[in-house]
Amino acid sequence: MRLVERDEQLRAAAAYLVDAAAGHGRLVYVGGEAGVGKTSFVETVAAQAHAVVATGWCDGSATPPPLGPLTDMLPDLPEGLWPAGASRSEVFARLLSALRAPVDGAPYLLLVEDAHWADEATLDLVRHLARRIHACRALVMVTYRPEDTIDGDGLRVLLGDTASAAGTRRIDLSPLTAEGVAALAAEHGTTGREAAELHAVTGGNAFFVTEALATRDALPRTVRDAVLARVARLDEDGRRALEVVALAGSRVEAALVGRLLRGGLSALDVPLARGLLRRSGDDVLFRHELARLAVLDEVPPGRAVHLHRCLLEALTARDVDPARLAHHAEAAGDGPAVLEHARAAGAGASALGAHREAVRQYERAVQHAHDLPVGEQARLLWDLGYEYYLTNRIEESLDAVATARGLWDSLGDTVRVGDAWRCGSRLHWFAGRTDEARRCADTAVELLEGTASPEQAMALSNRAGLSMLATQLAPTREWGARTLAVLDSLPEGTAQDARVHALNNLGTIEVTAGDLAEGTRMLEQSLAGARAADLQEHAARAYCNLISTAVAQRRHSDAFRWLDEGLSYCMDRDLDAWTTYLLALRSRLHLDRGSWTEARADAVEVLRGGTSAVGSLEPLLVLAQLDVRSGTGSPDEAFARALEMAESMGEAQRVGPTAAARCEAAWIHGDDEGIAAVTARAWPHVEAVDCPWHRGQVATWLPPDVDAGLPLSAPYALEREGRWEEAAALWVSLGSPFEQALALARSGRVDLITEAVRLFARQGATAAAARARTSLQALGAPVPRTTRASRHPHGLTPREQQVHELVARGMSDAAIAEELVISRRTAEHHVAAVLGKLGVSRRQLTGADRG
Structure with missing residues (x-):
């Protein structure tokens, strides 16, 4: 069925594709309610585009596999983009490189469907692209349902984080008007009065309208009735085919469905011909998720369990993503299979940075872990606790780690028990309970005394870190020296994370206490070691301490230099918790320098996106x-x-x-x-x-x-x-x-x-x-009169007027940053704001433009 009332949006998408072809990439969020026609819209854009099209889908039927949409796109992207064993940051970098230089010259058009179901790693990928797409030859279109986003969830935060990015745009699809419904209805011979009733009942929802028109019966009152009316006209083979596809998820391999049906692949012919299903490559899927859900609700419970077991057996033989297997295993009531596949899915999600998905998988596994050996139960809880920590669920992390600690204690595993106390110390500090953090740290040190292990080194370094955070020079030096002594007794190259952690503590306290040269040397050594070993969290911590000490000591040039480098490092690796902390420090730096507009913008962004108790203090102040x-x-x-x-x-x-x-x-x-x-x-x-x-x-x-x-x-x-x-x-x-x-x-x-x-x-x-x-x-003295500063005719702030003048002189963003002693990213932000207020899209400003 043709699109109606979408001409303006299609023209906008075509213009964005022209921009992309010229090297000015765009990332477009396409929003609209379920059934409004988002998929039809982006498919029409793709059909009309001279571009390399790749489509990926987010799966709402189960805990999604990390980067599922990117996996879907791989056949249409350059070979070698995701080599085996590649880290997430490497994959992201390879994708960005491909989008910057298409092989055959045609731009890329990437379609990410149903982002309201996106896994965390996929959201991070979209964020990564949004911040860099303006320099690519690609148009990325991301569809989502606004009604399925809530305050604080991943997609809502992403939309806020990327709203001001240079290449980000939005297209909102509204329901059809009465005239639009009438135009569609006329193609089916429906009268004007019936069309008006159809609009009133469906609210102009395109999917509801088309389903109602397809029944050729009296007008259904709900879309469920409309879908099931069409299903009822199928023979038994067709209905069974729909059940299998509905239970399999948002999309499924046609060959797999054929294996599970009495009539083989031919059982799909009628549902496909009647438009209930559609083909996408080698897969089949419902024309709309609402239709799948309507069919799913009608599958009898017993048959659903049987079909999930069949799907699990068939998919296990195909070596598919463990997240998919875990979903079917749970629905089939197969506890051992849930445990096996959910643990693997959790580990895979964690490796790709999809930590919320990792939590869900590990939680799923824990429910079936009662028959595991005690040590394995403890390890599973430990893994879950770490994922809770990374997703800022500190209290739940503490509970999981404490339970794991109790299990290891029952086994007499002193080293693991001590390490769990050390972990508890870190968690209590994040929760703002410093006294409890010290108590746990001291217990860890006592238990691990004499073990000469990496765990002992980290426990000592953790104690040094608490002293450093308390701004105590002598205790930090003492604990740091004990840490390095243990590390020197271990085989070379062992526990590199503990070594860079210790150097970080020692360097920070020396700078804080006044020895800038020695402290900076150790901090830079810590940073270099962390980066060389790809210890990303430790590298981010080094940047934070280099910057926080510079800000506190009003060393503004040093702070901006490290901020520019640190933000680039953290943003490139989507270390968002650390990026947020650095933005909080930049907010303070702007305040101290008198750049109040920038200070407020950074503080608001940090608090809006959500952060830990530690990270929220600076922007609040x-x-x-x-x-x-x-x-x-x-x-x-x-x-x-x-x-x-x-x-x-x-x-x-x-x-x-x-x-x-x-x-x-x-x-x-x-x-x-x-x-x-x-x-x-x-x-x-x-x-x-x-x-x-x-x-x-x-x-x-x-x-x-x-x-x-x-x-x-x-x-x-x-x-x-x-x-x-x-x-x-x-x-x-x-x-x-x-x-x-x-x-x-x-x-x-x-x-x-x-x-x-x-x-x-x-x-x-x-x-x-x-x-x-x-x-x-x-004092009895005269009070000076002050005059209100004159407003710029285009509303430029004093800082923006400075930037405007430098742009007019032909200076680059880097040169402006150096001239004003600000970071390059801040300069880019100012330039974009100036161009926007002046109403120009190019950097060339004429004399007439100058205010």
Whole structure:
């Protein structure tokens, strides 16, 4: 049946394909309710395209195999794209390379169907492509049902994450209008009155309309009735064929169906001829998933079990994906087969980064693990616990690891028990329970003492890590030295993960305490070792610590350099948890540098996408400080959440920034008692730590009669001594304009406070400027008037005006990044925003364009 009311969308898709052919690739999300015609639409686009077409389907009938759509596409993609044993990142890189340089010159058109059922690895692949598609000769179309996405699920997060990507577009397919339904109905000889009734009953859903028209009977009230009315006209062989196809999943090999049917492949002829089924290569599938579900509901339970057993036997002989086998084994009630195939499917999903699918498979296996030997039960629970951890289900991870630990304890396996305590320590830290994390860490160290094992080395390094996170120099060095001593006693090359972990801890604490050269050397050594051994999580951790220490110490150039490299590394490998953490650090960096629009954008993106308790603290504080400084919002909720997290962890790196932000807010509100209360509560947490920056940001707000004790970082030391003008000058050299103005505003000198008013106003810190004016009034001094900054005619922010001028001078993104001391990705974001506001699609800006 022909498409109606889709001309505009087809023209848009054709234009995107023209862009792709010119090397400006696009990724298009095609959204619409079930039955609206998404598949018909993309198939029409493919039929009209001069392109290499490859289609992949996401399977909603079972726990999907990782990267199932890519597997479907492989026959139409270059050979060798997914060699045996290749890692996920290598496969992604090979695919991207193919899309950038098509062999025969024609662009690629990749169709990913039903992304609302996509496995995690497939969503990561789409995210990977969305961020890079603009440089490819490919159009990727991803269909999905908006009604089947919910807040927080993988697809909803993906849609948000990629909404602003350069090559991302959307096409929404609406139900047919009454006129559209009438046009289709007229082809079947239906009267105008009947067509109006048809539209009213179906709501313009294209699938419902076509099914209703196909019955040639009185109008069915539901699509289920429409589908089953057509099924009832088949002979028994045809009905049995539909049952097998429905139970097999979203699509199934025709030859496999033929083996299970009395009439062989010929039993498929009538369902295919009548449009209930359709062919796709060597496979058969229902014309629509709604039809499959209608048939599936009618299969008697006993026959369903029998057919699942037949499918399991036939598929086992074909050596298919274990996820598929696990589904049929479970439906067939075959516990041992479920255990075998679900464990294999879980391991495969984990290797491909589809960790939510791995959880489902391991959970499925655990339900049938009661007959396994105790040690194997423990290993299965351990694997499940690790997947829970990777998917941020920390409490469930703790439960699984604790159960595994108990089983290993019953076997007297001290090494595994100790390692489980070490793992529990890490999990409790992620949950914000620092005291419990230390207790578990100490238990692990005690149990593993003298084992001279990789597990002992990691337990010692974990203890060093907790001391580093608590900003304690001497204990970190001590635990780190013990770790390296154990590692040196092991065969060369053993436990490389523990070695890079230990170097990371040691390097971070040295930088934090003030030895920048030695600390950076060890951190870079840790990073190099992690990258060489492809220890991606450890490499990401090294980037995070290189960046977090640079941000805390206002070493902005170093922070941007490592951010650019670290974000590229994590994004290329879809290490989204680490990418989110780096974005949180970038949000703080932008705030410190006075780039408030960028700071807010990063903070909102992090919190919108969801992150751990540890990762959410920084963006909460950034948003609260922006609201306080500008006087545009209430920070109370954000401060309350940040304070709860900071105090539950008790670490100076959390308590110090939280206290400093709250003191700043109290100063702006003229609340001296509030400042005293905050510092009295926070100072005991930071007083003795080995970080002059964390101490300084609280000490600067202490009453004059309190002894600050240990050394403070230079600008805070000057503030503490009342040398406000010198402190302000140092803040200028550190690229921190708000802190410059704040130092002047707290000086008590009329001339300095007057300058602070102007500086605050220039930054848009309206509330802070008002507080400074109040100080001048209290001193009996004249209050300077400030003028509202003139608005750019195209709405460009001050930073965007800078970028606009550099673009107009013909500078590249890389040159703009270097000129403004920002990352290249940030420069690209600014350039895209400028072009969008100016309403141009090309980088060439004429003199008339210049604002």
